[in-house]
Amino acid sequence: MNNRTDTRERILDSAEQLLATRGYHGFSYQDISRPLGIKNAAVHYHFPTKADLGVAIVRRYRDMLKAASDGFMKFGGSARLHLEAYLDFFMKEACENQTMCPMGVLTADYFSIPESMREEGSKLEQEVFAMLIRVLEVGREQGELHFEGEPRTKAVMMMSVLQGARQLARMMGSDVLATAIEELRRELYVEPSTAAA
């Protein structure tokens, strides 16, 4: 059982990395099995089809995000700190291996991935979106975050910027993502000039 979980988990780790780097059609079972020193069919044992594997990756990512978010709520949970944690995590993940945002992968390959993966991706998207909106709402109430208009609109802008910048950074260099995140922080944290003077 220890061994079982181990191999399964290692496959998922490797596949997640490959998916985020090369997209759904950009890697094969061989790319997973060879570096792990196992056989192709071993991967099929744990994940009969590539669709199963894809779904499992997204599901695990959802679980991880949920756990991280829940864990954060337990510590008082200021909206600003919650957001900071997310941005730090996002930035670190992006810079370490130049991967795409998981939502970026899913939307890029959207019309060529199995239906089951699309469904799982849709759930992830709704959860991330809901989380962001919630943080923005609470943050504004707490006076920690500042923005005009609907939280939903701001959430759309933030998700788009993060995903877009992370992808652009692969081609243009990581400072593009750093610039974008810095600007997002500035917009949200600095109070509008009405309070000044």
Place this chain on the structure above:
Amino acid sequence: MNNRTDTRERILDSAEQLLATRGYHGFSYQDISRPLGIKNAAVHYHFPTKADLGVAIVRRYRDMLKAASDGFMKFGGSARLHLEAYLDFFMKEACENQTMCPMGVLTADYFSIPESMREEGSKLEQEVFAMLIRVLEVGREQGELHFEGEPRTKAVMMMSVLQGARQLARMMGSDVLATAIEELRRELYVEPSTAAA
């Protein structure tokens, strides 16, 4: 010669569409040849390798953008109208067939496309980026556009939002992109509140 150009151009049209819909690894020469009623090898005649085809698609897109931008300059060319033309074009292209932004495709598949395509993509990126920065600079001087900070930073944000929102719209629906573009316009066109009251 008429016929030559015709088939070549039709191949490019079809391949461009496929690339923007399914990514570089998501389509094959068959997907191109079959609907056109030609043979697989006919595609290879015009584009010996898939890398050649990919490069040609990006190159043609660059040429098209350059022509459109140049054409716009001839008509007086207010920065705001130039930007409007680009946003309209972008929105229309996205909504008609739920394609990705060309830069989105290139960055998503970045580590699994041929080197030659990466180089061509890099040129496209620099041109789009330069164009955007220029429009922002001129627009601010003309008093048509309003934003804080460096034009480069604003350009990074805009490119990221456009690319990110266009991809997210494939999963979440086209109103996400509409919302994002509307918000971009609002930010740029509405003067900051210091001028009011």
Place this chain on the structure above:
DNA sequence: GTCGAAACTTACTTATAAGTAAGTAACATT
């Protein structure tokens, strides 16, 4: 009317992806 080049088609080859069926080693249970 023939020659040659352009624009293909026919008919392959080679590699790889995804998946399966049958067998085996280890270990856990009764």
Place this chain on the structure above:
DNA sequence: AATGTTACTTACTTATAAGTAAGTTTCGAC
């Protein structure tokens, strides 16, 4: 000590992608 289940491996099959070599048609120039 036999039995079964888990976690694999070996050895395939099938499909498809990418590319190539050689032949064919068309059509304009000479």
